[in-house]
Structure formats: C-alpha cells, structure tokens
Amino acid sequence: MKIIALLSLLFLAGCNPDSSDSLSIRTPEQVSLGFFHAIYVERDVNKAKQFVNEPMKEILGHYYIASAVQRHVLNLSMTEVTMEIEEIDIDFFRKFTDDITVIVKMQGLKAGAAWIDDRTIRLHKIDSQWVIVEVLPEKGNLN
DSSP: OHHHHHHHHHHHHHHSOOHHHHHHOOOHHHHHHHHHIIIIISOOHHHHGGGBOHHHHHHHHHHOSHHHIIIIISSOOOEEEEEEEEEEOOOTTGGGOOEEEEEEEEEEEETTEEEEEEEEEEEEEETTEEEEEEEOOOOSOOO
C-alpha cells in the first residue's frame, strides 16, 4: 500500500509544471514594455539587453548609456516617460505566430515640453521566448 501511495505521489508531482519556467516566459507586451521601461525610466542599458536578440545587444552595447540609445537607436529623447501598448498585430492564435510588431505609446517630456509619441518594434519568438529584433523606422511625413 505504501508503494502505491509513493508512486501516486511521484506521478502527481511529475505532472505539475515547473514554476521557474513559467516565470521566465514573457508575453510580447511584457517584453516591449520591459525594454522601454529599462531605457526610459530606469535608464539601464544592461537591463534592456535581456529583452533583445544578440545583434540588438551589440548595438545597445555600442551606445552604452540610455540617453545615447534613446537618441540614436530609438530616435526619441524623452524624460519622465509613461508608456502603454497602443497596438499589437497578434490574434487569438498567438501560440502559432513567431513574428509580430508592437506599437508602444509614450508620454513624457521632450526638451522640457509635453510630448506624446510612439515607436514600433518587431519581436520574434526564439526557443519559446519573445525577443525584440528590430526597431522599425518611423512612419509619417518625410518632408
């Protein structure tokens, strides 16, 4: 009887998902906001690197400080920033897609004046993890 109870307990313990794996899997929204929060709020380029792929890590490492990343990579220097997801091109079948774009809306101060802007980024799912692979060029008037 003890053997059956022990085997049952072992079987049930094997059915539980590992909680450490579920904590490390982030949604595209979490990755996007985490990246921009690291650059604009925490001003920590090393923290932002956890949300991007290897080529983007090299680019971020080249600029080294958050203000340089804002200016040269994102083309938008701002302070006192709040952000939210404005749009994401993903649907109900999220698990079947490996490439998406996310638009993040940011509000803050640019040169001391109130400013609202957005940035579009592309994410890929690599080994079940979403990572930022590209900051897309701005759309708008090119006068």
